[in-house]
Amino acid sequence: MLEPLIKAYNDAVFETDRDAAFAVVDQAIAQGVPAEDVVFHIVIPAVEEMMAQLTLDPDANLAQHFMTAQIAAEVTDKMLARFAHPPEIIGRIVIGTAQGDLHSLGKRIVSGCLKALMVEVHDLGVNVPAERFVDAAVELDAPVIAVSAMMAHTANGPQGPRRVRELLHARGLEDRIKLVVGGAPYRFDDQLYRSVGADGWAPDGVTAGKVIVDLIRARPEELAALALPLEGQENSGRPFVFSRSRGETA
Amino acid sequence: MPRLTLIAPDGTHRLTIAAGDSLREALDATELRVRAACGGNGSCGACLVRWIEGEVSRPTAAEYLKLGPEERAAGWRLACQLRLTGDATLALDHPAPPSQWRSIAELPPPIGRLPELEQHIYGLAVDLGTTHIRLSLLDRKSGRRIASRRGPNPQQVHGADVLNRLDAALGSERKAAELAKLARTAIVQALRDVLARDCGEVTPMMAEIGAALVVGNTAMLALLAQQGVAELLAPEHWQSAIDCRPRATDWQAQWYLPHARIDLAPPLAGFVGSDLLADLLACDLCQPDRPALLVDLGTNSELALWDGARLRVGSVPGGPAFEGAGLRRGMPAEPGALCAVTAEGDGFRCQRIGDTDAVRGICGSGLIDATAVLLAQGRLKPSGRFATPPGATGLALIPGEERSSLFAGDIDALQRAKAATAAAMRLLLRTAGLAWADLSRLVVCGAFGHHLNLQHARAIGLLPPLADERIELIAEAALLGCERALLAPGGKEWLGAAAQQAVSLNLAQSADYENLYIEELRLRPMALHP
Numbered sequence: 001m002l003e004p005l006i007k008a009y010n011d012a013v014f015e016t017d018r019d020a021a022f023a024v025v026d027q028a029i030a031q032g033v034p035a036e037d038v039v040f041h042i043v044i045p046a047v048e049e050m051m052a053q054l055t056l057d058p059d060a061n062l063a064q065h066f067m068t069a070q071i072a073a074e075v076t077d078k079m080l081a082r083f084a085h086p087p088e089i090i091g092r093i094v095i096g097t098a099q100g101d102l103h104s105l106g107k108r109i110v111s112g113c114l115k116a117l118m119v120e121v122h123d124l125g126v127n128v129p130a131e132r133f134v135d136a137a138v139e140l141d142a143p144v145i146a147v148s149a150m151m152a153h154t155a156n157g158p159q160g161p162r163r164v165r166e167l168l169h170a171r172g173l174e175d176r177i178k179l180v181v182g183g184a185p186y187r188f189d190d191q192l193y194r195s196v197g198a199d200g201w202a203p204d205g206v207t208a209g210k211v212i213v214d215l216i217r218a219r220p221e222e223l224a225a226l227a228l229p230l231e232g233q234e235n236s237g238r239p240f241v242f243s244r245s246r247g248e249t250a
Numbered sequence: 251m252p253r254l255t256l257i258a259p260d261g262t263h264r265l266t267i268a269a270g271d272s273l274r275e276a277l278d279a280t281e282l283r284v285r286a287a288c289g290g291n292g293s294c295g296a297c298l299v300r301w302i303e304g305e306v307s308r309p310t311a312a313e314y315l316k317l318g319p320e321e322r323a324a325g326w327r328l329a330c331q332l333r334l335t336g337d338a339t340l341a342l343d344h345p346a347p348p349s350q351w352r353s354i355a356e357l358p359p360p361i362g363r364l365p366e367l368e369q370h371i372y373g374l375a376v377d378l379g380t381t382h383i384r385l386s387l388l389d390r391k392s393g394r395r396i397a398s399r400r401g402p403n404p405q406q407v408h409g410a411d412v413l414n415r416l417d418a419a420l421g422s423e424r425k426a427a428e429l430a431k432l433a434r435t436a437i438v439q440a441l442r443d444v445l446a447r448d449c450g451e452v453t454p455m456m457a458e459i460g461a462a463l464v465v466g467n468t469a470m471l472a473l474l475a476q477q478g479v480a481e482l483l484a485p486e487h488w489q490s491a492i493d494c495r496p497r498a499t500d501w502q503a504q505w506y507l508p509h510a511r512i513d514l515a516p517p518l519a520g521f522v523g524s525d526l527l528a529d530l531l532a533c534d535l536c537q538p539d540r541p542a543l544l545v546d547l548g549t550n551s552e553l554a555l556w557d558g559a560r561l562r563v564g565s566v567p568g569g570p571a572f573e574g575a576g577l578r579r580g581m582p583a584e585p586g587a588l589c590a591v592t593a594e595g596d597g598f599r600c601q602r603i604g605d606t607d608a609v610r611g612i613c614g615s616g617l618i619d620a621t622a623v624l625l626a627q628g629r630l631k632p633s634g635r636f637a638t639p640p641g642a643t644g645l646a647l648i649p650g651e652e653r654s655s656l657f658a659g660d661i662d663a664l665q666r667a668k669a670a671t672a673a674a675m676r677l678l679l680r681t682a683g684l685a686w687a688d689l690s691r692l693v694v695c696g697a698f699g700h701h702l703n704l705q706h707a708r709a710i711g712l713l714p715p716l717a718d719e720r721i722e723l724i725a726e727a728a729l730l731g732c733e734r735a736l737l738a739p740g741g742k743e744w745l746g747a748a749a750q751q752a753v754s755l756n757l758a759q760s761a762d763y764e765n766l767y768i769e770e771l772r773l774r775p776m777a778l779h780p
Binding site (some may be wrong): 014015016017018061062063064066067070100101102103104105108126127151152153 | 413414417420483484485488631632633634635658659661662665666669756758759764767768769771772
């Protein structure tokens with residue numbers, strides 16, 4: 001019975017038509033489809049499909065990425081509020097914009113996709129010192145730090161990802177915490193991520209979602225560490241428990 | 251307009267000449283140059299051209315003085331005196347070397363004058379842009395513009411992007427000095443071009459210049475003055491005024507202007523330059539109780555909203571699509587560019603700049619037109635996706651003309667550029683609690699000059715839903731405003747006071763901005779309520 005809804009939703013996302021996407025979701029709820037099914041059977045497959053398409057399409061359109069990621073994040077937020085039980089998360093990351101950099105849009109797109117994919121995102125904001133990235137990742141036991149940098153001197157300068165790498169190394173965290181980067185300078189020079197000491201990079205926000213999910217999935221021991229019952233909630237016996245991210249607003 | 255065929259040593263050129271312009275005036279707006287050593291009054295006799303056929307004005311008294319009967323019989327004429335009265339063919343046997351400094355066509359006369367000035371009456375107005383430098387030489391006493399020039403900013407060898415240049419300057423003192431010198435030398439060269447060709451003497455005239463005023467974006471001013479570069483790259487300073495006053499003590503000597511007071515009009519904030527202030531002065535935006543919005547479209551678009559009592563300013567980065575850069579077949583609005591596109595059945599009717607047969611590429615206004623037409627034809631979806639993907643060869647707007655091709659990525663670049671400016675406009679109006687209908691004027695300056703199809707701009711959501719009569723397109727607004735500041739008593743002080751009073755908003759850092767930006771990425775008219 002979900003088939004027509006899935007098709008209608010995919011069409012709406014393909015056309016980046018936010019209003020149409022919400023209409024499909026509202027219709028699904030009105031027909032009695034549980035919010036969980038909307039997310040897991042309609043929204044997430046659409047995000048994954050979009051990621052697959054983008055890796056195939058060399059002429060992928062950034063404006064379309066932004067719009068589709070926004071739809072995914074908004075729909076997910078709306079549905080999560082209706083979940084009977086908190087959903088499982090597949091992992092947790094910290095994300096932010098490098099010190100000296102105020103460009104927040106790329107980070108927002110990555111966050112939107114990750115949230116729709118049930119990754120808990122701790123957004124540290126813009127102009128984030130390297131120390132704060134590392135401290136937050138340790139405190140939250142996040143296996144991935146994602147640094148967005150849109151300017152040459154913030155992407156490649158001494159206070160950006162390079163400094164995060166130095167700190168991870170100095171504090172012996174390199175096995176536990178991976179560093180990924182994104183932003184225009186890494187697109188212009190596709191080896192730059194290596195020279196600043198990152199473990200991965202992505203040319204656009206949506207692909208970054210995929211890179212991060214792959215990194216999380218590749219590290220089961222870190223995922224196990226996340227399987228903590230959260231305050232006031234029973235451990236459902238499932239491996240991971242969702243918590244609403246702190247400091248993250250829709 | 252009369253059409254000219256000009257046979258020069260490097261080949262045959264075809265030009266359209268505005269009625270009333272002398273041949274020399276017309277050529278000064280191109281890279282072709284006649285020889286000249288006077289201001290175009292027929293006194294030096296250097297600008298010789300040869301008439302071959304067609305309709306031209308009769309020889310003037312100056313030509314009778316300078317040219318003998320045999321020369322006149324052989325068709326020799328002076329380019330500064332000759333006007334086309336119909337189509338004609340002329341030969342330019344001995345041109346001056348081509349110049350990258352071209353006079354700016356169709357500037358309205360400057361406003362203001364300083365009749366009480368006794369000495370050093372000339373003034374130099376400069377709009378120092380990232381890509382282009384524009385300047386004009388003024389007789390401040392009479393309020394007359396002697397000539398204007400536009401040419402490339404040679405700092406581009408250190409990167410087309412502002413940030414690359416700032417990076418270079420921050421990293422090395424030698425590079426910082428080199429960048430400053432590149433801009434300064436270019437301005438002096440353009441000034442010498444004016445003096446040599448339009449005044450006939452250079453060094454004595456340089457000494458008669460009593461004032462120079464430079465407006466520009468903050469980064470260009472900082473690079474010129476070698477002051478404020480580090481602050482510009484640190485976000486905590488973006489909101490506040492950045493001191494770009496030069497510290498050099500031999501500033502006049504460096505400019506070869508011994509008697510000039512050289513001022514850099516102070517910028518408003520990190521990424522809001524004094525070029526925006528000059529725009530405001532050029533169009534008198536701030537009139538009591540007449541709310542008005544000004545947008546200076548460019549790679550970094552600057553905006554000013556006057557709500558009738560208060561001025562709010564900001565800037566947003568949208569990328570270089572408006573300037574025709576970053577597109578697969580993109581180019582600036584120069585001869586050979588596809589500049590206007592309208593629908594013709596299922597196809598297109600394309601117009602190019604200049605009287606040239608060759609299509610060299612697509613400029614910003616052409617891209618906006620093509621996008622609006624494709625959208626109306628249903629060949630482009632509001633998402634920016636083509637109904638039938640044009641593929642690797644692109645969509646040729648002129649069949650078989652490869653340089654006229656539009657690609658999926660070009661649409662994407664335009665979507666992001668227009669979303670940035672549209673979101674910034676909406677956010678400014680929201681901040682001031684205004685609706686579109688409250689605006690008495692929308693002034694659009696910057697990348698497009700006079701060439702923007704308002705209907706198309708509204709259809710794709712680049713401009714808000716306002717009637718044509720409320721929208722004004724002003725070309726070269728920053729230069730005109732700079733001139734006005736030089737020609738008005740207290741003009742420079744006005745710029746300073748406006749800079750002090752304006753409220754600078756960091757638009758792109760607002761959470762609302764991102765929501766509006768994503769909303770405005772779709773190709774559709776802007777929302778009726780900002």
